[in-house]
Amino acid sequence: MKFTLSWLKDHLDTDASVDEIARTLNAIGLEVEGIEDRGAALANFRIARVIEAVQHPNADRLRQLRVDIGDGVERSVVCGAPNARTGLVGVAALPGEFVPGTGVTLKVGEIRGVKSEAMMLSMREMGLGDDHSGIVDLPEDAPVGGSYVKWAGLDDPIIEISITPNRGDALSVRGVARDLAAAGLGTLKPWAAPKAAAAYPSPLTWTIEDPRACLWVLGRAVRGLKNGPSPKWMQDRLTAIGLRPISALVDITNYFTFDLGRPLHVFDVAKVKGKTLAMRMAREGETLHALNGKEYALTPEDGIITDEAGPEALGGVMGGEPSGCDETTTECFIECALFDPVRVALSGRRHDLRSDARARFERGLDPAFLPDALEAATRMIIELCGGEASEISAAGAEPAWARSATLRFERVSSYGGLDLPAEESVGRLERLGFAVQARDDASVTVAVPSWRNDVASDLSAYRAGGGALTQFAGLDPAKAAKAAEGCAVIEPEADLVEEVLRLGGLDAVPPVSLPTTAIIPPAAFTAKQSRAALARRVLAARGMQESVTFAFMEAKTAALFGATPEALRLVNPIAADLDQMRPTPVASLLLAASRNAARGFGDVALAELGAAYRDITPDGQAAVAAGVRHGSTSRHWAEPARGIDAMDAKGDAIAVLAALGVPMAALQVTADAPGFYHPGRSGVVRQGPKVVLATFGEIHPKVLEALDLPGPAVAFEVFLDAVPEPKRRKKGAPDLPSFQPLRRDFAFIVDDAVAAEALLRAARGADKTLITDVALFDVYRGKGVPDGAKSLAIQVTIQPREATLTDTQIEDIADRVVAAVAKATGATLRA
Missing domain, CATH: 2.40.50.140 (Nucleic acid-binding proteins)
Structure with missing residues (x-):
């Protein structure tokens, strides 16, 4: 917002210097961006x-x-x-x-x-x-x-200020003068609109066909005018703020936009087709030739002004070229309207159209100012261009904008941190135009002036005819009215506190530190975020490259990995082969592995922390740490490359679970992995019979064939939401036994159908005090082992606690291990 010092003094009676004005503007929240002294x-x-x-x-x-x-x-x-x-x-x-x-x-x-x-x-x-x-x-x-x-006139400094989105009233020279006068920097000069006598009936009339397009509109014609250049004083002011003088009629509308914050538009009556100008929503296929020389394709969401020939203006944004005024104009028709701020903003954004009118309409204008603005514009046109005025044509009605707000005096201190006498608080509000309606020792209730639409109250007060001001409840008047019926009162008290504080200078508000709620601040990450970050680091440390893939894929491909409910089908996909939410990130990673293999990069290890989708409910989206390995792998530089297998995927999944604090002794593996895994080379990691923590295994050959990925490939999924949070225990002294651990090896003959994990679990339970670890180190089938059986060799670690164990005690523990394994699995000790 730009204005000159002399322009400001048209509305403000002050002897203050430019520097004093700048300091005051900054203090009351109208930030000065620059002062240009051209002379x-x-x-x-x-x-x-x-x-x-x-x-x-x-x-x-x-x-x-x-x-x-x-x-x-x-x-x-x-x-x-x-x-x-x-x-x-x-x-x-x-x-x-x-x-x-x-x-x-x-x-x-x-x-x-x-x-x-x-x-x-x-x-x-x-x-x-x-x-x-x-x-x-x-x-x-x-x-x-x-x-x-x-x-x-170049000795007139140009002041530029920055206006926050809520202060539409400050987008005018008079609005700025009003704030400065309230802050004590002069007196606001009185302003009145002298009425122009009506000499003839209006040649054009208004009609509002759709209340979404316009709430209230006034219009008036002036005939017998001469549209030449505007006077030098007006051209100088417009040029100073960066506007190009065009003609008297156009310059007058631009002048009122900045002087009083009231955008206007003038139509050339001779160019308007028919006798009626209508406010309605645009129709499909309609276009507007705007005053900037460009053509815009309108949409049914645009509010427009039309004559019999079609669109003549985009409401609140820009007028049209066909009915624009030029040097041949002898009769003009002035439009002064109240448009929906939200619709104006959306239309301007939709068409990338920026104008001074849009900047003011989308912030909200004074709904009571239309009659005075029209009279003032009529008077200036007659003074500068000659002619006589017609009667006023109107449509719609002035919205019931009147509302009140209450300020409790103690809130100035509790909200704003500034102790002020009640009289001073009331005085500041009155100087800003808030009229006192009721007052007691603790509070004051004021009537909010019409130009301050940023200080809101009960939505039900905002009615326009049978609807509601749509800026408060969406774009549909019917929906707005329904929303207003039962809405809660919007608390305007904070707005009043802000007005009281800024009028005394924001720099006068003492800085107050926020209260400290705890000596130790809370964790920056939630437990869920921490688990995801830790899983990501573990997989990276295991040589896997993090991938970021789409969460949707082709429905036919998604069906290979699980159910594809219609509810998870995309209505408007970005591509034909991306129309279904994926059942698992493994599917996306296998597609990436297939693309890499097709380009000669067969050895890949990809990981992703993403979502798997089962249904549209919140619980139907699971956070998963998934990974895929394909080709050959080598864990160490001295280790020759080998083909990957299911144990590689299991190792990745177990490593993530161990890092997340899951007790390994509590895990068990079952062979009921999902159908996209190989049925004999996959498993499910569980904590108890019901909690599934992870799946792993080789990918089914049919899936690999469908994805055109030469096998084998292995994958895993760790379900992060299912991982229990580790119990927070008080840290004590470290457990450092004074005695060396003992290790004893056992080889058992067991039925081939018995899982090794069942044997390990039984061995651990033989003595929970002294046995600290049990590990499988060999699986053997062949000579010396009966058909249908296998030999499982395990190593048991025994940790003495109180004294060195005797041979008898060691033998006793060994016997208990053999007995526990035999009871649980039917195994016999191998000779």
């Missing part, structure tokens, strides 16, 4: 008259001038401008002055034998534009010898 670099440039201009004696393209700058001394100037002539009034710079457009400091010089004692300047040389076609040509009545900066 500072041009302060010493003077208005000069060319007494005589003759041809340079030694150059065809140069002229020799005699110049008067008002000090009684004629100066010789050599000039190459084509418009240099006798009697021209321009701008001169004397030796010693810095010329910003050229970056040089002038000196007295001699050009082709003729002395040059000054320089006549172009607009570009002064840094005021790109025009370098000739030197500045001023009106003949410009005061020779006077300061060009003062004559041109």
Whole structure:
């Protein structure tokens, strides 16, 4: 938001300097982004008259001038401008002055034998534009010898402030002046809109066909006008804030947008088809030729203004070219409307259309200001362009915007940390336009002014006809009204606290440290996040490369790995082969392995922490640490490469579970892995009969064939959500026995159907105090072992606690191991 100092003083009676104004703006939350003093670099440039201009004696393209700058001394100037002539009034710079457009400091010089004692300047040389076609040509009545900066109004600083999205009222010069006056930096000048008498019936009428497109609209025509250039004071102000003057009618609408924060639009009555302008939603196939020269394809979500020929404006964003005003316009129709802020914002974003009108409508405008704004605009058009006004045409109704808010005085301290007397709090609110409705010793209730729509209250108060202001409950008026019926009151007290605090200067609010809830801060990661991070590190340490894959795939491929319910089918997939949520990340990793193998990279070890999907419920999405190995593997540089097998996948899964704190002694493995695993070379890791922690094994040959992946390939899944959180135990002294452990080997003959794990579990249970570990180190089938049986060799670690064990005690433990294994599995000790 930009404005000049003189523009601000049109609304604010103050003697404050620019620096004081800037400090106050920053203090009350309207952050100053910059102050531009365009006249500072041009302060010493003077208005000069060319007494005589003759041809340079030694150059065809140069002229020799005699110049008067008002000090009684004629100066010789050599000039190459084509418009240099006798009697021209321009701008001169004397030796010693810095010329910003050229970056040089002038000196007295001699050009082709003729002395040059000054320089006549172009607009570009002064840094005021790109025009370098000739030197500045001023009106003949410009005061020779006077300061060009003062004559041109360039001694008027330009202030630019940053506006937060909630402060639509501050996107106007008067809104800024109102805040400064409330902060004590002057007095807000009174403003009133003089009414223009209606001389004839309006040639155009309004109709609102769809309340989503517009809430309330007023319009008025002015005939017999002449649309020429706007006056210099208006052009200067618009140019100062970066706008290009176009014509009086267009410049007036732009001026009101910034001066009062009220966007307007003017239609050329002669170009409007029919006698009615309608507010409705756009239809499929409709387009708008906008004032920026571009064409936009409208959607049914866009609110538009139309005549009989079609769209003439995108409501609240930009007008259309077909009905725009130009130098031939003799009768215009002024539109002053109230649009839905949300719809304006969405339409502008949808079409990538940015305009000053959109910036104000999407923040919300003063809903009570329409009649005064229309009268003021009518009066200015008549003053600058002539003509007479018509009657006012209207449609819709003013929304019931009136609302109140309550402030408890102690909240200024508890919320804002500033102790203020109640009188001061009330006074600040009143200076901002909040009117006191009720007050007691503890609180005050105020009426919120119409221009402060950022201070909200009960939604049910926001009604417009039979609907509700859709900005508060979506885009559908019916839904908005229904939502407003039972809505809770939006607490506006914090907004009032903010207003009280900022008006005294935000820098006056003392800094208060947040209370410390605990000496030791809580963990940054949840247990679930910690498990995922730890699993990721373990898999990386085991040589697996982390992958990030899509969570969806082709339904036909997903069916190879489990159920593919219709509820998990994507309605609008990004590709035809990505239409189903995956049953397991293993499927995605196998597809990646297949692509690598097709390109000659057969030896891969891929891992991913991702989601597996069973159904659409929250419990139907599982967090899984999955991995796939394919090709050959080598655990050590000295170890020859070998083909991978199911035990590699089991080792990966067990390593992750061990790192997550799962007690290994409590695990058991069953052979009921999902169908995409090889039925004889896979398993399920369980903790108890019901809790499934992981699956592992070779991939079924039919699955590999369907994926065009040469086998074998192995995979595993660790279900992170099923891993129990480790019990938090108080750390004690480390268990460091004083005695050396003993190790005894046993070989058992057992039926081939008996799982090795059952034998290991039985051996561990033989003496839970002294036996600390049992490990399988050999499986043998062949000579000396009956058909249908196998030999399992285990190593039992015995850890003495209180004294060195005697041979008798060791033998007793060994006997208990043999007995426990025999009882649990039917095994016999191998001779």
